[in-house]
Every structure is written in C-alpha cells, then in structure tokens.
Amino acid sequence: MKKIELIVTLQEQVLDTQGEALDRAVAELGHNEVSNIRVGKVLYFDIAENDNEKIENIVKQLAERLFTNTVIETYEYKILDRETF
Amino acid sequence: MKFAVIRFPGSNCDRDLYNAAIKSGAEADYVDYRETSLDNYDGVLIPGGFSFGDYLRSGAMASVAPVTAAIKKLADEGRPVLGICNGFQILTEIGLLPGALIHNDSHTFISRNESLKIVNNQTAFTDQYEHNENVIFPIAHGEGHYYCSDETYEILVKNNQIVLTYNNNPNGSRNDIAGIVNEAGNVCGMMPHPERALETLLGSEDGYRIFDSIAKWGDK
Numbered sequence: 001m002k003k004i005e006l007i008v009t010l011q012e013q014v015l016d017t018q019g020e021a022l023d024r025a026v027a028e029l030g031h032n033e034v035s036n037i038r039v040g041k042v043l044y045f046d047i048a049e050n051d052n053e054k055i056e057n058i059v060k061q062l063a064e065r066l067f068t069n070t071v072i073e074t075y076e077y078k079i080l081d082r083e084t085f
Numbered sequence: 086m087k088f089a090v091i092r093f094p095g096s097n098c099d100r101d102l103y104n105a106a107i108k109s110g111a112e113a114d115y116v117d118y119r120e121t122s123l124d125n126y127d128g129v130l131i132p133g134g135f136s137f138g139d140y141l142r143s144g145a146m147a148s149v150a151p152v153t154a155a156i157k158k159l160a161d162e163g164r165p166v167l168g169i170c171n172g173f174q175i176l177t178e179i180g181l182l183p184g185a186l187i188h189n190d191s192h193t194f195i196s197r198n199e200s201l202k203i204v205n206n207q208t209a210f211t212d213q214y215e216h217n218e219n220v221i222f223p224i225a226h227g228e229g230h231y232y233c234s235d236e237t238y239e240i241l242v243k244n245n246q247i248v249l250t251y252n253n254n255p256n257g258s259r260n261d262i263a264g265i266v267n268e269a270g271n272v273c274g275m276m277p278h279p280e281r282a283l284e285t286l287l288g289s290e291d292g293y294r295i296f297d298s299i300a301k302w303g304d305k
Contacts, residue, residue: 010187014232015257017192066149069142069178071185072232 001048004059006067006077009040014072043067055079086300089116089126091156091172093136093147098169098280102130105280109296116152123155126164128302131156133170133225133278143186143228144174153179165299166272167210170226173264173274182267182274183241184233190257194227198288199277200252201263205245208266209302210273213294220291222277224255229276231258231265244268249275 010016018039026034049055059077068075088106092099092115099115106113113130116123123129137146147153160166160181168176176182189195198221203214214220233241238259241247249264256276264275279292 014187015190015230017188017190021192066145067141069145069185071177071183071234072187 001046002050002055003080004043004045004047004055004077005080006043006045006059006063006075007040008043008063008068008073008075009038011072011074052079086127086303087112087114087125088128088130089114089123090130090132091116091118091152092132093118093134093150095135095138096132096171097134098132098171098278099134101278101280102132102169105283105292105296106130106300108283109293109300111296111300118147118150118152120152121155123152123159126159128165128299129156129159129167131166131168131172131175132280133172136171136175139228142178143171144176144178147171147175148178157181160267160272163269163271165209165302167295167299168272168274169278169280170229170276173276174228176272176274181272182265183237184231184259184265186228186276187230187232188228189226189230189255192227194225195229195255196225197223197255199224199255199263201277202250202252203248204250205248205266207245208248208270208273210266210295210298211248213298219252221282221289222279222292223281223288224277226256226276229256229258231262231276233259240268241265248273249277 019037022037063075090103103113174186203218206214206216246265250261251263254261266273279295282289282292
C-alpha cells in the first residue's frame, strides 16, 4: 500500500481567475512583494500496490482519464514514503 | 425522431430541453445517467446544470458515467448530439468536442440575455438561420470561457466548426466562440440556452429553429 500525492495545476498559458483575485487580495493586505499566484488542487489516495512501475502506470492512467483535463491542466505526483496518514 | 434527454444528478435544464424537443414535434424521453444503451434513440440532448455538483471539474464526473459510452457510440454513428451549457462542458470532457471551458474571466456567474451571431448556417443544427443572423439566447454560467490551443483553433476555422459567437464577449472566450460542432457536424455544443428561447412572451423565440432543425434530422 502506498500513498500518492497528485498535484493538479492549470497550464501556464491558461488564465487563472482565482489566482488573479488572490493577487489583488494579497496586495490589499500590503504584500506587494507577492505576485503570480496560481491556484491548483491536490489529491491524496492510496494504491494497494508496492511495485513502483505499476503504481506509476495507474497514477498516469487515472490522471489523464479523470483527475486532470490535459487540455488545460498539468500534473505531477509523488509516491509518499509513508503508507498512510 | 426520438431524443434521449440525459439526466445526471444535478442536471437542471432537462425539462426545458424535453419541452423544446416536444414543441418541435419530436419525441423525447428522460434517460438516467446509469443507462448503458441508447439504441432506442435517434439523438441525444445533454442539458445544462451542475452534473455531479461540478465535483473535480465541470463535466468531469459525467465523463465517466455509464451512459457516456452509449452517447459516444450514438455520436460515432452520425446521429445528432446537442450539449447545452453543462452539456457542452461534458462534450469537451468526453472528447467529442475539442477545447475546454474554463472560468469566466470575471470569475462571476453571468445570467442574462445575450446577443449572438450565427456564423455558420451550414450545419444541420443551424440551417434555418441566415448567415450572420443575430439572435438572443439567455446565458447562465460561471465557466463558459471557451479555451483551445492555437492548433485546435486553426482546425476549427479550417473546418468551419465555429457555429455561434458572442457579439459582446461576456466570459473571455477565445475569438468570441459560444458554440461549435465536431468535424463530422453531428455533435454540437454551446454555452447559451436556445431551449430557454422558445417563446416571444418569455423574451425570445430565437432558439426554436435549432430544435425544429434537429427534429427533422431524419429527413436530411
């Protein structure tokens, strides 16, 4: 059993309206040194496998079939050392 | 013509679409998202709303619902598939239409009557309109910004797949795109709601001809 961390973000050229709103919000808070906020999402899940190659295949397949829309998003993932939270 | 009006949990324009089909003289049934066959139907209407609560992304969960494989099969057979609003988002998520729908530039939900232009009347969905005819359909969406790559856009232009454009772009859509068809011309997706524009009394009847056209699909 391994725990996966999958991070999904909008591709660089895709407008991130949430990020833009947050840019304005942090400026309101006086943090003019902060900019270019991009908002993504993170998925954690367990896979009942121990073979890394099999795990990577499952993660990639699910990431491209469902977890992300590869037209607008990109993803990266980590196989975490700990088995579960 | 007999249409399947697909109902996902969270669909909310299903009755409007059913009404539009009936009004245009076609038959229609509500079909549950757990159905696996659409063999008894001549076409599919995918309604607007918030299927599966827009969990993950608009249309993402619907893209793996049991009925989706049947929708793809029917589309591959050349029969008409029309997705409106969330239905358009679903059609891009399942790969029947190119591109994607992202948040409106303003990040606000916009609900209003919208002035649109029928830029392509050579499709079986829009053949009762004049070329560049202006129409009024309501829009009601938070994620209606049509996004596609430069490469996809060139293909859309080359194949004359752009059907409907905004006269006053409300959401940042690429080149004002409001609706497209697939290359074969039998799958159409649009963010505006022609099914809410069937009665002058309610503001506009400009949407009726789309449904009248597809009700006569079998005669084409």
